[in-house]
Amino acid sequence: MTEPTSTAAAPEAPPDRGTLHRPSEAVVPLGVVAAVVVAIVLVYAVGDRATDLVTQSVVTGLLLGGVYALVSVGLTLIFGVLGIVNFAQGAMLTMAMYLVYEMTSSGGLPVYVAMLLAVPIMFVFGVVVQVALLNKLTLSGSHEGPLLVTLGLSLLIINVLLMIFGGRPLRVPGSVDGSVEIFGAVASYERLIAFAGALLVAAALLLFLRRTSFGMSIRAVAANAEGASLVGVDVRRIYALTFGIGAACVAVAGGLMAPFLSLTPTVGEQFTILAFVIVVLGGLGSVTGALLGGLIIGLVQTVGALYFPGTGSLILVFAVFVLVLFFRPQGIIGASS
Amino acid sequence: MTTLTERPDRPTTVSADDPRLRDRSAARSYTVLAVLVAVLAVLPFFLDDQTETVAIRTLIFAIMAVGWNLMSGYGGMFSFGHAAFFGIGAYTGAYLLVEHGVSPWIGMVVGAVISAAAGCLIAFLCLRYKLAGSYFALATFAFAMVFLLSVQNLDVLNRTEGFNVPILSEDSWTMMQWKAGSPLYFWIPLGILAVGLIGTIAFVHSRTGQYAQAVRDDEVAAASLGIPVMRIRLITVAASCALTSLAGSFYTQYYFFVGPEQAFGSAVSVNAIVPAVIGGIGTIWGPLVGALIVGPLSEWIADVLREPPGFLSFLEGLSGLDVAVYAALLILIVLFMPKGIYGTLRDRFRS
Numbered sequence: 265m266t267e268p269t270s271t272a273a274a275p276e277a278p279p280d281r282g283t284l285h286r287p288s289e290a291v292v293p294l295g296v297v298a299a300v301v302v303a304i305v306l307v308y309a310v311g312d313r314a315t316d317l318v319t320q321s322v323v324t325g326l327l328l329g330g331v332y333a334l335v336s337v338g339l340t341l342i343f344g345v346l347g348i349v350n351f352a353q354g355a356m357l358t359m360a361m362y363l364v365y366e367m368t369s370s371g372g373l374p375v376y377v378a379m380l381l382a383v384p385i386m387f388v389f390g391v392v393v394q395v396a397l398l399n400k401l402t403l404s405g406s407h408e409g410p411l412l413v414t415l416g417l418s419l420l421i422i423n424v425l426l427m428i429f430g431g432r433p434l435r436v437p438g439s440v441d442g443s444v445e446i447f448g449a450v451a452s453y454e455r456l457i458a459f460a461g462a463l464l465v466a467a468a469l470l471l472f473l474r475r476t477s478f479g480m481s482i483r484a485v486a487a488n489a490e491g492a493s494l495v496g497v498d499v500r501r502i503y504a505l506t507f508g509i510g511a512a513c514v515a516v517a518g519g520l521m522a523p524f525l526s527l528t529p530t531v532g533e534q535f536t537i538l539a540f541v542i543v544v545l546g547g548l549g550s551v552t553g554a555l556l557g558g559l560i561i562g563l564v565q566t567v568g569a570l571y572f573p574g575t576g577s578l579i580l581v582f583a584v585f586v587l588v589l590f591f592r593p594q595g596i597i598g599a600s601s
Numbered sequence: 602m603t604t605l606t607e608r609p610d611r612p613t614t615v616s617a618d619d620p621r622l623r624d625r626s627a628a629r630s631y632t633v634l635a636v637l638v639a640v641l642a643v644l645p646f647f648l649d650d651q652t653e654t655v656a657i658r659t660l661i662f663a664i665m666a667v668g669w670n671l672m673s674g675y676g677g678m679f680s681f682g683h684a685a686f687f688g689i690g691a692y693t694g695a696y697l698l699v700e701h702g703v704s705p706w707i708g709m710v711v712g713a714v715i716s717a718a719a720g721c722l723i724a725f726l727c728l729r730y731k732l733a734g735s736y737f738a739l740a741t742f743a744f745a746m747v748f749l750l751s752v753q754n755l756d757v758l759n760r761t762e763g764f765n766v767p768i769l770s771e772d773s774w775t776m777m778q779w780k781a782g783s784p785l786y787f788w789i790p791l792g793i794l795a796v797g798l799i800g801t802i803a804f805v806h807s808r809t810g811q812y813a814q815a816v817r818d819d820e821v822a823a824a825s826l827g828i829p830v831m832r833i834r835l836i837t838v839a840a841s842c843a844l845t846s847l848a849g850s851f852y853t854q855y856y857f858f859v860g861p862e863q864a865f866g867s868a869v870s871v872n873a874i875v876p877a878v879i880g881g882i883g884t885i886w887g888p889l890v891g892a893l894i895v896g897p898l899s900e901w902i903a904d905v906l907r908e909p910p911g912f913l914s915f916l917e918g919l920s921g922l923d924v925a926v927y928a929a930l931l932i933l934i935v936l937f938m939p940k941g942i943y944g945t946l947r948d949r950f951r952s
Binding site: 347349397400401406407408409411412413415416417418419420422423424425426427430431529533537540541544572574575576578579582583585586589590591593 | 679681726727729730731732734735736738739740742743744746747750751753754867871874878882920921922924925927928929931932935936939
């Protein structure tokens, strides 16, 4: 059983089936976007919060959501192609951030250059993980095995980082200072760069999946691994490279976020959880879904924080998650048939 | 656990469907359990205080793992959120005791009932909407997170402060409190563990347990044979959650404190999963074997780190090594011994 999506109860959406957008498929995403817009308008109109505060939350939420989206794109790609829920995604993000930290603080590199160097390192790491730890389990069609291995991997990465760097929060020296005003809301350049960079990488990935022949083999394996191998696609190789790409995505995300997060070995944990929520919300395996989901969850978190301070807004995020799991487990962009 | 009496005039051959065949394997398990409990019960008289602490923590791990194994091993419903049920047990006991002065024994029972109900509700929703495999694991994980976040934000549960169990000046059976180092603190979790293992053995040999395993192996085939799939699954889940909850209630009593992270943190779920996986999923003794390895492991590593031998001196004072080691152990076991240590050894002996 190498069918990658056989765990799912609901039919799976392979990542973006080209330009085949029947009107019925666009209804749900558009409806969701409309609902989000309406919700924001409602918050403005009857939300009983100061207007500039709401604007600030919306801007912060969107900027944050962009980076969430990038972490989730890696996760959703891995799920869509390999059928693996990667519990170590957040830990790999942390690892990438520590790589960037090490290169900036010891090597004296600017943070964005360090990020570019971290990408190939994480890519190789991802390939090695897949080849050494996961290929056997993936090919045997086990559901629990990969889940447990990535859980172990996550604990291993976090604790090795703890052993090397200790638990004290570290800061990556930023290279760009200052901020810009958008409709009266303050957005730092670092966050803007993170947002733009995340969208750029996600768009590049989408193009790569849709336009190149290698991207086509990835989509073929996602749709039907057995069929793909029959027409000459090396499934193991695709698996390894896909996991590598997923890891490279978090490397970019880690580098982009490093300037404005304080770094501890557990900093990535919350991203694992958020990325799951986003991926399920967007539709497991769908890259555009992950983008949309990321923005929505970013908004839910920051706008929700207006009403539920502290960790309270995360409850909202999970409420969304549970509702989606029950009422639309295939997610926003999931195939409806 | 005392049912085994040798029958001297047993016929030498028995037909394959002779019920005594089945009974004997159950009876053998009960005997092993009886011997095991008897041996463990005298341990507190030989252990120093620190070792006893480790032993008690190991027992708590074992109870959780045995509970987790019922649902995930025999039921095939992979839970990544058993912290939810451990936490319900811990918080119910603490809340009733601290706010209303209710005896922890009653709190334990109430917690188990609430846990079982919560588990059934969560499982029912997940199964009703046909979440299986990774989706089920993610959903349980999310529910545990929701519980954690809710507790952190509820005034009535003291938010992040948690509950401190009031310390009494004298021993009290009703309040489940004795002077530190009392063997009772060892016997209670041992008793719970024994109950859990008796339950597991009885479950495995019962019709319900056989049904549960049939449903795990092939849901459609089981349903087509008339097995009430949903009911069987919910019974399994209820038993699993109730047992895990007992571990939580005892935890509060033993440590005199419970906070959101200790009760509902994702590390708690991991503590339920790892021993069962290392020992052997879906076996009676696997979770216990796993707990006996994982429980003392961190203590042993902490000992090594305190006074490391020469070649390990670079590790001195590092935190995180214990978890790193058991994470590595987890990965290796899943890759090379998918049936766990006990499961693999058992298969080797049989062949």
